[in-house]
Amino acid sequence: MKRLLIIAFAMTSTAASLCVQAQTYQWKDANGRTIISDTPGPGAAKSPRSTGNAAPAPAPAAEKAGEAVKAAPPPPQKSIADLNLEFKKRQQDAKEKADKEAKDQAARAENQENCERARRTLTALQNGQPMAQLNEKGESQLMDNSQREQEMERARRFVTEACR
Numbered sequence: 001m002k003r004l005l006i007i008a009f010a011m012t013s014t015a016a017s018l019c020v021q022a023q024t025y026q027w028k029d030a031n032g033r034t035i036i037s038d039t040p041g042p043g044a045a046k047s048p049r050s051t052g053n054a055a056p057a058p059a060p061a062a063e064k065a066g067e068a069v070k071a072a073p074p075p076p077q078k079s080i081a082d083l084n085l086e087f088k089k090r091q092q093d094a095k096e097k098a099d100k101e102a103k104d105q106a107a108r109a110e111n112q113e114n115c116e117r118a119r120r121t122l123t124a125l126q127n128g129q130p131m132a133q134l135n136e137k138g139e140s141q142l143m144d145n146s147q148r149e150q151e152m153e154r155a156r157r158f159v160t161e162a163c164r
Contacts (some may be wrong), residue, residue: 005121023038024036024037024038025037025038025039025040025041026041026074027040027041027042029041111162114158115159115161115162115163118155118158118159118162118163119159120161121151121155122152122155122159123158125148125151125152125155126152130142131143131148131151133151
């Protein structure tokens with residue numbers, strides 16, 4: 001068990017030390033996207049970066065018609081903590097957006113169901129199908145013509161409001 005731990009530690013530290021001395025290059029492609037790679041990009045708009053403790057290699061000087069072309073200063077580096085914070089914020093925003101979309105979709109589905117139910121009720125009332133209501137005692141009794149007209153008007157209003 002102890003030997004296995006020592007081997008795992010040795011492999012991890014070897015892999016970490018290989019990554020520490022890596023050199024990266026950054027440039028913008030034709031679409032304006034920033035590309036970061038371990039190989040230099042096309043053209044003179046590349047700037048090497050170094051990860052770890054090694055000093056960065058100097059950028060190649062480009063000259064045009066005897067005049068030195070001045071490169072813009074590199075943008076300030078963001079710390080890992082800032083990058084992690086931005087990543088977590090993007091994750092939280094995506095989760096909130098997905099939750100909102102799901103809630104909106106559920107509300108639309110419920111509204112659609114209520115709309116269809118109101119249309120069916122209105123159709124049944126207009127066709128003269130027997131409909132019942134509960135009275136004050138909680139007993140079911142058939143609607144008379146005035147109650148039917150009131151219920152049809154209520155159903156029409158609900159259909160116009162809910163079914164847009």
